[in-house]
Amino acid sequence: MSDRDTLSKLDKINSVYGMFHDFGGEWTDDTEFLFSAKDNLTSKGFETCAGSRILEGYRPAFDATAIARMKEAGGQLIGKTNMDEFGFGTFSANSAFEVPKNPFDLGRSCGGSSGGSACAAAVLEDHVSLGVSTGGSVCCPASFCGTYGIVPTYGRVSRYGLIDYGNSLDKIGLLSMDPAKLSEYLPVISGKDPKDPTSCVQPELRIEHRRISSVAVPRESVEGISDSVKKAFTDALESLRSMGVDVEYVDMPQLKYAMPAYYVLATSEASTNLARYCGMRYGRQDGDLSLGFDDYFTSFRTEYFGDEAKRRILLGTYTRMEGFRDRYYAKALQVRMGVIDAYKAQFRDHDAVLTPTMPFVSPRFEDISAMSPVENYKADFLTIPPNLAGTPHLNCPCGYDGDGMPIGMQFVTDHWNEDLLLTMAEDWDRQFEVRHAEVKV
Amino acid sequence: MKIGLEVHVQLPTRSKMFCSCPTTDAPAPNTHVCPVCLGMPGSRPVLNRQALVYGIMLAKMLGCKVADTTWFSRKTYFYPDMSKSVQITQYDHPIGEGGVVYLNGKKPIRITRIHLEEDPGKTRRTAEGSSLVDYNRSGIPLAEIVTEPDIASPEEAREFLAQLIADIKHTIDIPDDGERSIRCDCNISVGKERCEVKNVTGLKNAERALRYEMVRQIKILKAGGKIERETRAFDEERGITYSARKKEFEADYGYIDEPDLGIFRIKELVDSVSIKESPAKMTQRLSSQYGIDEKKAKQLVSTSVNLAQFFEKVASAYGTQEAVRWVIGPVTANWKRFEERGGGTEAVLAVLGKFADGTITDTECTIELKSVMTGESAAEAAAQTDDLEKIISGYLDANPQIVEDYRKGNKKAANSVIGHVMKSTGGKYSSSDIVEAVTRIVESRI
């Protein structure tokens, strides 16, 4: 299927998989390639809702820097991909709009929160999609949909135009079936941007094809994972050894603090970011202005935020409240520094830390709805540590379970060492047979 | 009685604090706006270097310990004027802490802290009850200066604010556009519990609000009542404070760090920023260095810091006595017109040089100073001075008691001469000319 075909069939494809919130476009003379972007990246020409009803009708006047840079490189943005509301989820099931379906089994989740992006990357030929990761939102869906996914160092890609979840955690990354596309487009979207101060401290991203020669596997990461994931991961370690990579099991006890620290920071920041959505200026504004401002704001927020958004707003408001702030928010900041130190200690002896990406293969939608919030949060225990630490990480497909559902492994390197990950993805792709989902259109 | 103030000063940057929107007067509401100051999803702040520099200058001026590392925090609250429902401010790492300001060179008023923050937009009410918001002001840089409750009365508060405002304006070169660019929150307690009067504009209103609040609290206590700790608002028109319905608890602000800006290690910048001597400090120094009366020093400085600098120039060239005689005399009298004309002080200094080497007499010196400084012809100035001096001398000849009283230390004795001359010349001479001439002639007779 050529890119032109893809464009003409978007409607049909989307009716099967539901990966897009808003989409469309015609092939033009300037078009060199097609790409899609998660719907929390602002874009001219498409409605941008970040999976939330409260933003319905928001048509940004500016492109996110990452989108603008892809366009400058000849890319045509063909759609905004469905996601958990503001990125709050692991399965994209917390979308106020359509929930994307897994290309390997339509009864299962694409993962989240960049589920629509992973779905587009898995289904559309030669496609690359911009995703965003706060606590695992690129690697999780990449793992569940059997694609490659890279999240660069915090600050590598400008967050200008990214609708914030947690500003000290959010990172824009790429998903594709083709690892060469990660190497091609990561340099395109990277680089300093005067509109995002956190992008302005980075050293240049050099593609030097440096190789990972040794990995540390935390023992903690292979506890509490499903048998099929364990088997695929163990097999992958063997393959890596055969590629000449040293594999060593290590202890990283600090990782157990990463998840609570992450949820405290992420929700504290999110609850302040989401304060701006209150029925004025953008998105839904159809309320009764004769109401007092407290009641007016409350009515919008109560009606248009989804269940998980409310839960995280409440949690984050609590953890930063006077009296609780020191125990939760301030402590979580310290714990993050400790987790970063733990990674740095590993990187003295190893090029990367390697774990499975998710503890299980993509669950069925009915199983997801039965999960409690804590069970939900725990599913991210492997993707959260590098996200908390701001270290770059990569999902590589590394196996399939008995039902043919993809399994992924996650490499983590030191800050600014994306080059090692890009080389690994390409090397891995040469020796591992990645399966493409059968497209049902 | 204890009074503490939180003073908000707009910093005179050309662009806003976190975006490049201009800070000049806008042609219409919501025209000096961008995604950042409108709080649009996906936008983010970038700090204006000059706002940071101004903050450092003020922290130094206030004698604060300036931080080596400083950063910003988010204060979350819901109000239509705050486009993000989050104000970027400083919480636990402000730019400066622990300063002190000496009111009139004597009474220490401790400065708790100074921090930087952004101004919200402006709101208006409509007839049918909704609001209209203009975000042109959203993101204008502010410095907030917080004092300890060291101020003893509403009058003292006003005096302190006047000194503070003069010092701030001089330090960071705020154009003299009146006092309304200063807003403050006033904390006052007569007994044990304090009330905060929020958002009072200008120093006159600060004194009015505090005076009203002082009387209100005294009345309650006298009647055996209890002061309730609360936030109050000030009604400028009626001159009263009233309880603000919405209670604000600090807890609800839920401060967290602002990750979008990063942190600022400013030790080098702080070392590289030097500040001009503030008017208050200059007054104290002139008084002690030249042994002149504090009031005279204050008069010099408040007329113009440039005048005070000229005083120092004359003192170093011709001695303090001549500087007092000429600069606090005729030069001060003509200074306003001189500055309006925008001339250099070299010519003025040259006139004094001629007097010092005996080329001209004191009367000729007075005439030449006036001529050089105001641009009037020497003849005109001479005629005026001559007439004026004749009237004064005639009156003093007729009333020798005046000089005698003045000599004994009753400086007010000169007032009757001034009054007489003003009446008899009917506005022909400026009051500053008359005051100067009377003082000079009376003193010359002693």
Added chain:
Amino acid sequence: MDRDVVARVARAAHIKLTDDELERYSKDLADILDYFEVLDEAPGHEGVGVNPVEVTNILRDDVPGQEIDSTELLRDMKTYENYIRGPKLV
């Protein structure tokens, strides 16, 4: 978690909860906070933790300029004579 605390948090966050929701979120938050207890035993750290990589001294020159026309920004907003409409101030 105490229902009163959750109610206070919800008020601060400007979210209205029904009794059922208050019950449910109180339980959820209690479960989550139990799970966070491990933080108490985590070692502290002296570093400055604002960002995961240190972002220092990124400043903008004080040069005014506007990239996007304000009418474009106000396009989808509710306005009146170029003011943005808002609720009652109380």
